[in-house]
Amino acid sequence: MRLLVIEDEARIAQAIKRALELQHHAVDIVDDADSGLTAAIDPDYDLVILDRMLPGSIDGIAVCQQVRQQGVSTPIIMLTALGEVDDRVNGLQAGADDYLQKPFAMRELIARVQTLLRRPRQTLGTILTADDLAYDPVTFSVTRGGKPVALSAKEIKLLSYLLYNQGQVLSKDKIINHVWDDDTIIVPNTVEVYMGYLRRKLDTSFPDKPPLIHTVRGFGYRLGVK
Ligand code: CA
Numbered sequence: 001m002r003l004l005v006i007e008d009e010a011r012i013a014q015a016i017k018r019a020l021e022l023q024h025h026a027v028d029i030v031d032d033a034d035s036g037l038t039a040a041i042d043p044d045y046d047l048v049i050l051d052r053m054l055p056g057s058i059d060g061i062a063v064c065q066q067v068r069q070q071g072v073s074t075p076i077i078m079l080t081a082l083g084e085v086d087d088r089v090n091g092l093q094a095g096a097d098d099y100l101q102k103p104f105a106m107r108e109l110i111a112r113v114q115t116l117l118r119r120p121r122q123t124l125g126t127i128l129t130a131d132d133l134a135y136d137p138v139t140f141s142v143t144r145g146g147k148p149v150a151l152s153a154k155e156i157k158l159l160s161y162l163l164y165n166q167g168q169v170l171s172k173d174k175i176i177n178h179v180w181d182d183d184t185i186i187v188p189n190t191v192e193v194y195m196g197y198l199r200r201k202l203d204t205s206f207p208d209k210p211p212l213i214h215t216v217r218g219f220g221y222r223l224g225v226k
Contacts, residue, residue, distance in 0.1 A: 001030050001046035001117055001161060001179045002026040006036035006063065007079065008054050012102075016049060019106045020113065024140065024157045026181035032056040036127055037063045041072050044177035046164075046205055049109070052080035052091065061094045068095035075116040077109070114138070117164065128163040129211055131225045133202060142202075145209065158194050159202075162213070162223035171220040195221055 003020055007013040008031045010192060017027040028045075030036045032058030040048045040063065048067075052060035064076055077098045078091040091099045092130045122201070128135045132145045140156055142195050151159060161179050162170070172188040180186045195213060203211040214222045 001164065002028070002044060002181065003113070004039055004042075004045045004048045004086065005029045006031075006033070006037075006040065006048065006054065006060070007051040008032060009051070015106065016109065019110060023110060023113075023137070024160060025113075026157065026179060026184075028182045030051075032061065033058045033063050037066055040067045040076075041070055043072070043074070044174070045074050046178060047113060048074055048076045050076055050096070050109075051115075052078055052079050052087070054159075058133055061090055061099045064091070064094040064096050077112055077116065079104070128160070130163060130166050130223055131210060133163075133212055135159060144202060144206050149205075151198075153200060154194060155198055155201070158200060162221070165223075167222065167224045169216045169219050175220070191221075 003025050005013050005016050005027060007016065007029065010031070013029045013031065017029055020027045024193070028039070030039045033054040036050065036054065037058070040050070043169040050060050050063060054060050062080060064078065067074070067076065076095065076099045077100060079100050079102055080087060080091065081102045088099050097116055100109060100112065126136060126138055128137065134143050137160060142151050142156070142159065157179050161175065174189045175191050176186050176188070199213045203213055210225050212223055212225065214226065216222055
């Protein structure tokens with residue numbers, strides 16, 4: 001999944017980026033409120049982490065309000081140095097989905113991110129499944145029919161995006177936008193290459209089972225039982 005971090009303290013922003021990348025997410029950082037608002041409206045982000053106090057013409061609360069006014073429902077976690085009840089209420093009223101007070105434990109942020117990314121598709125349990133394929137986003141383990149499948153970090157990133165959106169046809173552009181971050185130059189052919197790897201490991205290696213990765217000619221890819 002691709003996440004946006006709007007945070008002006010570079011040290012914190014980089015720490016969040018590193019932690020989320022270890023969870024196999026792509027992460028972009030923006031360090032002021034105005035460019036944060038522009039970025040957060042982009043539907044290619046699966047979740048936004050938004051600091052409350054930001055340089056720019058507006059603050060984090062206003063960014064959140066304006067994102068919601070534009071009809072964008074991307075989950076937002078607000079970060080703040082202020083811990084008063086009023087501030088928490090203001091953040092939630094502005095349309096944030098969750099609220100975390102600084103300083104926070106990175107583990108807690110990660111847990112909240114995982115919870116928000118899961119809902120509303122799967123509110124119970126952490127394991128994502130399709131047929132007998134199972135992916136555990138906490139341990140990053142992948143199995144098919146109970147048999148472990150070894151995937152690289154990039155393959156896991158791609159698989160988790162497909163699983164979170166299973167049944168939907170996803171274009172190459174959409175896959176690139178949700179799976180790779182801004183720091184990487186990527187061409188559509190790269191998606192084909194990685195799809196090939198996944199298909200080999202998840203489908204070709206299990207010839208007795210129904211294939212899960214489907215090419216929809218002219219449109220993109222779909223994961224699911226046909
Ligand atoms: Ca700040």
